[in-house]
Amino acid sequence: xxxxxxxxxxxxxxxxxxxxxxxxxxxxxxxxxxxxxxxxxxxxxxxxxxxxxxxxxxxxxxxxxxxxxxxxxxxxxxxxxxxxxxxxxxxxxxxxxxxxxxxxxxxxxxxxxxxxxxxxxxxxxxxxxxxxxxxxxxxxx
Amino acid sequence: xxxxxxxxxxxxxxxxxxxxxxxxxxxxxxxxxxxxxxxxxxxxxxxxxxxxxxxxxxxxxxxxxxxxxxxxxxxxxxxxxxxxxx
Numbered sequence: 001x002x003x004x005x006x007x008x009x010x011x012x013x014x015x016x017x018x019x020x021x022x023x024x025x026x027x028x029x030x031x032x033x034x035x036x037x038x039x040x041x042x043x044x045x046x047x048x049x050x051x052x053x054x055x056x057x058x059x060x061x062x063x064x065x066x067x068x069x070x071x072x073x074x075x076x077x078x079x080x081x082x083x084x085x086x087x088x089x090x091x092x093x094x095x096x097x098x099x100x101x102x103x104x105x106x107x108x109x110x111x112x113x114x115x116x117x118x119x120x121x122x123x124x125x126x127x128x129x130x131x132x133x134x135x136x137x138x139x140x141x
Numbered sequence: 142x143x144x145x146x147x148x149x150x151x152x153x154x155x156x157x158x159x160x161x162x163x164x165x166x167x168x169x170x171x172x173x174x175x176x177x178x179x180x181x182x183x184x185x186x187x188x189x190x191x192x193x194x195x196x197x198x199x200x201x202x203x204x205x206x207x208x209x210x211x212x213x214x215x216x217x218x219x220x221x222x223x224x225x226x227x
Contacts (some may be wrong), residue, residue, distance in 0.1 A: 007204050027194045035143045038188070042150040045181060049154025052161050052177060058169040061161070065177045076147070080191055089196040093187065096203045100183070103210040107176055114221040115169040126183050 027085055034083035041075025044068045057123040058115055066108030073100045143217050144192045151185045181207025 051064030077097035081090045122128045155226075158181070161174040183205040190198035 027196055028191055028222070030191075038143060038147050038191075041184070042188075043145040045184065046150040046154050048177065049157040049181075052154075052174060053157040058167055058173070058188050061170060065173050069177055069180045072183050073180060078186050083191055084196065086196065089199060090175060091194075092199040092203065094185070096187070096199065096206055099203065099206055100180070102204070104180060107210055107217075109211040110217040111169065111172055111176065114172075114217040115167075117221055118169075120167055120169050 028083055029085055030083050034079040037079030039077050041072040044072035058120050059122055062108060062112055066105060070104040144188055147188050151181060155181055167222060176209060176213045179205060
């Protein structure tokens with residue numbers, strides 16, 4: 001783990017050197033709003049990755065992945081919509097953002113429902129409340 | 142500068158999630174990690190399109206988003222009742 005971290009930090013100056021050589025295209029113009037939105041979205045996605053690594057349970061990992069990836073993806077797509085100059089690129093990025101906003105919570109819901117119906121347990125079963133079983137709902141197959 | 146920091150954040154999150162795909166005790170962890178990876182790949186393609194100024198990559202981002210959603214739903218339905226379509 002520590003060796004991979006040192007490898008990542010050794011690779012950072014190479015990427016900045018490669019960025020200096022890249023010629024600036026006319027299709028992208030970065031501004032302050034786009035940079036702030038992209039940095040915020042990537043912060044949330046990095047937090048989701050750390051949560052996937054650290055959390056102890058299936059349901060807590062699903063919580064971190066589903067919610068934080070939705071918020072971070074909307075942030076990055078909104079920042080990209082501010083940064084592109086042409087209208088067609090902005091429309092495509094906004095279409096991707098709307099699709100992402102509709103489908104990311106839905107896939108999280110499908111995974112949680114399948115996991116519950118297959119009988120995956122929370123890591124602290126004595127403190128948790130099973131509301132679905134308390135309502136008396138049967139598992140539909 | 143900002144886009145390079147964004148790319149490092151995304152790739153580091155993907156590396157941490159690949160550990161969860163390999164290690165994960167149950168299949169639910171693996172499906173969650175694969176859903177996270179495909180969503181993250183769509184975001185990564187958009188950041189690469191911003192960095193290179195090549196706007197045709199945005200169609201590929203939309204395609205990755207659709208494929209990730211459909212594969213996640215198909216895997217969840219298959220593992221819930223052993224078939225995809227009733």
